[in-house]
Amino acid sequence: MRVAIISDVHANLEALDAVMRDIRKKKLGEVLFLGDAVGYGPNPNECIEILKKNCRVLLAGNHDRAAVGLTEIEYFNEYAKEAVIWTREVLAEENRALLKTFPVMKEMRKDKMLLVHSTPKEPEAWHYLLTLWDAEINFHYFDDMLCVIGHSHLPFVIERLPSGEMVTYKEGSDLKKNERYIINCGSVGQPRDRDPRACYAILDNDRVDFIRVKYDVEKTQGKMREAGLPLPLIERLSRGT
Numbered sequence: 001m002r003v004a005i006i007s008d009v010h011a012n013l014e015a016l017d018a019v020m021r022d023i024r025k026k027k028l029g030e031v032l033f034l035g036d037a038v039g040y041g042p043n044p045n046e047c048i049e050i051l052k053k054n055c056r057v058l059l060a061g062n063h064d065r066a067a068v069g070l071t072e073i074e075y076f077n078e079y080a081k082e083a084v085i086w087t088r089e090v091l092a093e094e095n096r097a098l099l100k101t102f103p104v105m106k107e108m109r110k111d112k113m114l115l116v117h118s119t120p121k122e123p124e125a126w127h128y129l130l131t132l133w134d135a136e137i138n139f140h141y142f143d144d145m146l147c148v149i150g151h152s153h154l155p156f157v158i159e160r161l162p163s164g165e166m167v168t169y170k171e172g173s174d175l176k177k178n179e180r181y182i183i184n185c186g187s188v189g190q191p192r193d194r195d196p197r198a199c200y201a202i203l204d205n206d207r208v209d210f211i212r213v214k215y216d217v218e219k220t221q222g223k224m225r226e227a228g229l230p231l232p233l234i235e236r237l238s239r240g241t
């Protein structure tokens with residue numbers, strides 16, 4: 001197994017293009033997508049089309065579900081809400097229909113791996129898995145060696161030893177046979193770990209690494225301005241927050 005895992009593209013075409021180029025250059029066999037194709041960014045249709053063409057697995061995130069009316073947006077902050085409403089207006093009919101078919105979770109038995117946008121415990125409640133306590137609870141909700149998630153836009157590896165002790169890695173990690181892992185693959189289109197470069201993960205049989213890819217942030221920001229998307233969403237891309 002040597003696959004690329006990407007998540008949280010958020011309609012950022014420049015970031016997605018840069019990541020896809022990097023994936024091709026590295027000759028990674030497959031691309032798995034963990035949700036949030038749309039929301040926040042200016043190119044939802046283009047991003048959905050690229051993902052459809054290139055990914056073996058396509059999951060839905062909360063923004064995808066919101067854009068097609070399948071989840072409430074009351075708990076979205078005002079800027080996210082505004083972007084969802086904008087996205088609903090520009091989404092092509094066939095992309096809307098396609099987004100509705102994406103599941104929120106997929107088990108890859110052969111690879112001993114569960115893929116989910118938010119959490120294995122309640123994949124449609126859209127909770128964030130951020131702390132070791134969140135991880136401890138969620139380790140009880142899947143049987144596989146690995147669970148790969150997105151949603152918080154923060155890349156990390158949480159390793160659970162047979163003793164129950166947990167260790168966090170921020171830069172990737174070896175994957176040991178008798179241990180279990182929750183991995184967040186970071187965000188392609190709106191990183192929040194103060195590194196504005198696009199992020200994705202490469203998963204090998206015994207190792208996971210986070211790859212950072214530079215893209216034309218200003219070009220994306222220019223398109224967002226033209227589309228009239230909220231200023232805080234435009235500005236956060238240059239900070240990676």
Ligand code: ZN
Nearest residue numbers: 008036061151
């Ligand atoms: Zn997201």
